[in-house]
Amino acid sequence: AQSVTQLGSHVSVSEGALVLLRCNYSSSVPPYLFWYVQYPNQGLQLLLKYTTGATLVKGINGFEAEFKKSETSFHLTKPSAHMSDAAEYFCAVRSGGGADGLTFGKGTHLIIQP
Amino acid sequence: SQTIHQWPATLVQPVGSPLSLECTVEGTSNPNLYWYRQAAGRGLQLLFYSVGIGQISSEVPQNLSASRPQDRQFILSSKKLLLSDSGFYLCAWSLGRGAGNTIYFGEGSWLTVV
Numbered sequence: 001a002q003s004v005t006q007l008g009s010h011v012s013v014s015e016g017a018l019v020l021l022r023c024n025y026s027s028s029v030p031p032y033l034f035w036y037v038q039y040p041n042q043g044l045q046l047l048l049k050y051t052t053g054a055t056l057v058k059g060i061n062g063f064e065a066e067f068k069k070s071e072t073s074f075h076l077t078k079p080s081a082h083m084s085d086a087a088e089y090f091c092a093v094r095s096g097g098g099a100d101g102l103t104f105g106k107g108t109h110l111i112i113q114p
Numbered sequence: 115s116q117t118i119h120q121w122p123a124t125l126v127q128p129v130g131s132p133l134s135l136e137c138t139v140e141g142t143s144n145p146n147l148y149w150y151r152q153a154a155g156r157g158l159q160l161l162f163y164s165v166g167i168g169q170i171s172s173e174v175p176q177n178l179s180a181s182r183p184q185d186r187q188f189i190l191s192s193k194k195l196l197l198s199d200s201g202f203y204l205c206a207w208s209l210g211r212g213a214g215n216t217i218y219f220g221e222g223s224w225l226t227v228v
Contacts, residue, residue: 032213032214034216034217036219041222041224042221042222043204043219043220043221043222044158044204044206044219045219046216046218049214049216051214052214090157090158094213094214095213100160100163100171101148101150101160101163101173101206101217102158102160102217103160104157104158105157106156106157107157107158
């Protein structure tokens with residue numbers, strides 16, 4: 001079985017400040033990890049993903065995430081927040097093969113203070 | 115390029131009425147197809163997935179059903195809606211059987227059961 005825990009249902013940062021959204025996973029086999037962003041009343045858009053290889057993954061809109069196996073974490077960061085980053089962010093895990101879907105965390109709502 | 119469409123975008127239905135949400139994918143063949151539900155404060159829950167025509171896997175027992183009558187068409191149905199069926203429904207697709215393959219989401223359908 002696999003699961004994802006996102007610490008903090010809401011995170012508030014000032015514009016220009018560091019963004020850190022936390023994600024921890026549980027998986028019995030090497031995981032594939034994803035971060036998605038959802039703007040209000042829209043579907044989900046892929047920010048970045050980790051499959052194999054380099055543990056620091058760069059994505060769109062200046063976001064990056066680092067896979068740390070020893071900590072079972074895949075935290076999302078951005079050096080400087082923009083107002084346009086305000087959205088819901090979801091971490092997801094998928095293990096093994098097959099076509100079954102992703103297991104998502106409950107999401108973190110990112111608020112950007114002017 | 116591949117695109118995914120789902121409709122209707124918004125739906126208000128009385129308790130006990132039937133439901134039909136449709137989703138089509140263009141620009142690819144033999145995709146894996148998914149239905150997710152997003153309820154307030156509960157993240158995304160995988161409802162069904164399909165690896166081919168007529169092949170449906172159910173993740174959560176409920177009064178919803180899914181069908182795949184054509185390669186790129188996925189339908190979510192219910193014979194009698196419950197209040198608890200309200201939520202944001204997302205169709206998604208991916209290619210291949212690799213767990214690292216990205217899942218791409220549609221724009222979603224808001225269902226309110228009254």
